[in-house]
Amino acid sequence: MTDSLEFLFSIDVANTLGEGVQWHAQSNSLWWTDIHNSRLYRFDWQSRSLQHWPTPDRLTAFGILSAEPVRLLASFASGFALYQPETGDLSWIAQPETGKPSNRFNDGRVDRQGRFWSGTMQDHGDRAPTGTLYRLDETGVHSVLHDLTIPNALCWSPDGKRMYNADTPTGQIRTFDFDPERGEPGGARVFAEVPRGKPDGAAIDSDGHLLCALFGGSGVARFSPGGALTALHDLPVSQPTCVALGGPNLDVLFVTSATEGMTEQQRKDEPMAGHVLAYATPYRGLAECTPDEARIPK
Template sequence: MAELKLIASFALGNLLGEAVVWHDASQSLWWTDIHGKALYQLSWPSQQVDKFELDERISCFAHLPENDSLAAEFPLLVAFASGFALYNPQTKQRCWLARPELGLPGNRMNDGRVDRQGRFWAGTMVEQDQGQRGSLYCLTQTGARAVLTDLAIPNALCWSPDSRVMYHGDSPTGTIRRYQFDAASGAVTDGELFAQVPQGEPDGAVIDAEGNLWVALWGGGALAQYRSSGELLALHPLPVSQPTCLAFGGPELDLLFVTSATVGLSEAQRAAEPLAGALLVYQSQSQGVPEATLQSLHWQKLMAQMEGTANA
């Protein structure tokens, strides 16, 4: 298996870089520093980095399609720490759509992405353990629907190229599970073990054009690459111990972008890992799958439902 070639790095010192996604329409990469309360945009190939400060942590997000009636006003659908909202990083305007765990202290939103049919998914993690558990939600026209429950730190969410399989991991277990996925309804059934990672914990994951699953190994300092059968194809070492998420991008989808974190590292560890918290860019011989286009919902109806719940 060919090694990855590091071609660029951006030493931004992210506390918890995450949710990296390639936006083809703007030929740019986007990601969030959750604990740093910031969104980043990297234009490619100019390599210009723009930073947007936040008033609440964002864990994951998706771009509204350009033909959405609200895209100009709210270009992003995001999972803030406390729920789903439309958001404009330039103006900081926000409209809440669903906050399913607002009354559950100690939890926050975590990993998420758009499935190949355009539905937006995001999970909640246990940040302060008070006996509660997290869930994986799918945002629908009627609100946030819990699909998986009894989770600690949901991660590694991705789908096979044919949408027949959904992959998902609960990081502390060290495992990724495979579910039968109904593309039409978004229902999942028959979960089974896909892989036990060889080191660290599974964090963000992505599928390549050949159906292989790539996953960042938090605390493991590497990317693991699996066949769809669950066979470990390769373990790609990284210059950071806490890689968090990855995405294929670039005009040919043959660049691999990897986010990382500095949170929890000692001064000695930071000194030994000068690229901790950086965005890493690799040339890959594998090619990615185009990011799915978000499906437009009746956003105003969701907003009205939120207002009705708040006033009840």
């Protein structure tokens, strides 16, 4: 475990719950959401300029349909929608959990076939395992995994034949055999136990290794395709939330973080908490998958 990171800069946003970070190669920009403050961010790599938009509901995950104009396929706290932040246009596609008012959507991602996925969790209360991972495709919304507490770390292997997912409180990342044509996971098994903290947002690099933010663990872990821990990187924030590999050469690691639940003293002790951190890495990323409009139900 000799790989190292070189700190480059931070994007000083002090998010309450920064999440869903992804690199959009076509626009050379980084995107993420602050879920609890209902805000979408875009950071332009060349100009180092930052834009943000308020969102009509808590934005939890999204895929970028286009950057000019901005069009997203998204999961908000209450369901799936098409969203244009520059105009505020919002078109609901499905709200599958209207019968579970204590639940909200959480982590999501576009798979390698252009389908959008997002999972739900109990938003308040005793955090019971009431969550479901949903797949959105041209035939509608489908419940795929059930009895989840906090779904996270959703990503796919480079060939799209393995899916990864974590139920955060367990401390484990699971892997599934994935049928790319049908969008069905099977053969669930434990892929890895995180070395500290809890597994949050994750991404796959070009070598098929999985990088995972360790919420409460002040770090990012990297696992081989076989589940072996190959690197553990310390961070100056205790609550990293999600990771993405981006930049023009896909070799910059971006990490979102949170200030949620921190005391005033903890905030003072962690002046970078809630910011987006950027590091030069020895790793190379994969292009983020974009939604296939033909797979969006009409």
